Amino acid sequence: MKKTNLRTKLLLALSMAGIMAFLSPVSYASSGLGTEKVNVSLLGRYDSADVAAIRAVDVDRKEIRFRNHSTGKTYTLNYDNTSMMYDIYGDVLSPRLLSDGQIVEVTFLKSSKHITTLNVSKDAWVIGNTRDHNLVRNDGTAIVNGDVYKIDSRTLIMAEEKLALAEDILSTDSVTVSGIGRDIYSVVVQSGHGYVSLSSETVENQSLVGAWLELDNEVIHKISPNMLLSAPEGDYTLQILGNGANYQSQVSINRNQETVIDTSDVTISRPKEGLVTFEIDPDTADVFVDGSRMLTGVPQTIQYGYHNLKIIADGYITQTKYLKVGTPKSVISITLEKDESAQEASTVASSAASLPHKESSDASSKASTQEKKSNKSSNFASAVSSGSLSSNSSGKSSTGVTNKVIEGYRIYIDKPNGAELYFDGNYIGLIPCSVAKISGNHEIIVKKEGYETRSYRINIDMQETNLKYEFPDMVKIKDDTDSGSDKSSDSASEASTAAPSESSTEASSAPSESSTEPSSEASSASSEASDGRSSDEGGSGESSGDSSGDSSSTDGHGSESSSEVSDAASTASASSGD
Secondary structure (H helix, E strand, C coil), X not given: CHHHHHHHHHXXXXXXXXXXXXXXXXXXXXXXXXXXXXXXXXXXXXXXXXEEEEEEEECCCCEEEEEECCCCEEEEEECCXXXXXXXXXXXXXXXXXXXXXXXXXXXXXXXXXXXXXXEECCCXXXXXXXXXXXXXXXXXXXXXXXXXXECCXXXXXXXXXXXXXXXXXXXXXEEEEEXXXXXXXXXXXXXXXXXXXXXXXXXXXXXXXXXXXXXXXXXXXXXXXXXXXXXXXXXXXXXXXXXXXXXXXEEEECCCCEEEECHHHCCECCCCEEEEEEEEECCCCEEEECCEEECCCCCEXXXXXXXXXXXXXXXXCCEEEEEEXXXXXXXXXXXXXXXXXHXXXXXXXXXXXXXXXXXXXXXXXXXHHHHHHCCCCCCCCCCCCCCEECCCCCCECCCCCECCEEEEEEEEEXXXXXXXXXXXXXXEEECCEEEEEECEEEEXXXXXXXXXXXXXXXXXXXXXXXXXXXXCCCCECCCCCCCCCCCCCCCCCCCCCCCCCCCCCCCCCCCXXXXXXXXXXXXXXXXXXXXXXCCCCCCCCECCCCCCCCEECXXXXXXXXXXXXXXXXXXXXXXXXX
């Protein structure tokens, strides 16, 4: 009888151990016989699943950080040899091959934060190494390779393994963008930017202000006092042309570093001049070079170098270009495109003059709409010069907003206090300061001795209101004696809360670590009415006019000429009006 009871108890203990092994993901000690331990495998077990972007991979600690797109929060999971990882083709994947920003489907045990499986998402799309992007549109959208996507504070943005903001990414930066559907999950900077300045603006008592600086057509900028330009990192042939200078050298631009061009190597010679003949259709067009009216049909003397070219004719689309003169003789032949929409608007406005007030107002609105449509880029033919007429911007930013000076209104920069402010490469002054309000996309650079130089991309609206910007505090440059900072620290922090994604179909049970990361301190611009601020602070400029088209030309004898017309920059200092 006693043996039967003992056998029953043993069977009952073993049954309970089996049940506990099925329910528990961890090891436990069985008390049936008092000493035996039962080990339970974690293989294939999970209670949570998520679709997330990889924030960071630490192969030494065997940890992976993820950004959950639905909540915008970050969490960390661990892995070991029992964690199965697969690429998009279903092949086994090493954690070392995972990359920041990659979108994955992960299953895990929430209690132990242990990864069971990780699969690179088959639903995700990836656009790699592109400069065709506009991430700052102020409407919750971004344009990448011509397509519109959703972007918000939940989007993971990375630069040099640190968190960044969309405003930190310039148009010259090369990025990899990943997402699902129309939602951008991550943006990772692959190639960033550095800065270019001149050691001096005076050479042999000759000022270089007004001459042109060029970096392999990546950067073309008119030299201004105390200029500081951003440029994509890489190796370039640098040229300084104009004001008697014709200088060329090889330079390297390193990410987040300033390259100072030693102008003591620049020599000044008597400015060379070339004879340029403008053949314009229609012949009633007015031609302006650097704001000065030029004759058409007869040779005109113009100094070697870059110049602003503007062509205007009633009933035709205005063209604004760069003109590069580099040979003794050249002919620039341009055919303007008729502005048919403007003619339609004129007809509508004329016919509306006799209509009642409401109908007249509607007609005027329609005319305004037609006028906006007329700002589109156009193509125009050329004839005879080896210089080329390249396709030109229409004077609009990639958001479609025209670069236009909003008369009487300004952009106020209040922080970081005491830093130097550069607006589209032009020195403005010490912060706090202001600059004339110019609509469209612009680049802000803040610089201070002993601190890391930072740049931001901003989008300015066309509303008749003042704007105020407060950029994050600057970071001190560490000396060699300083201990290295933790690579896991973030330059910009993640949002602590975010609205649920409309496209998300599953709730994540991922553990949140948002409490371990500081809340975002980088502030964006807010529109404010002017409250008695002075309007005579530094900074002004003009926008380039509408222009477009493709053309080429050769000189009258068919010989090569380096006179060129190329894209006019849409910057604050781009062109002088007539």
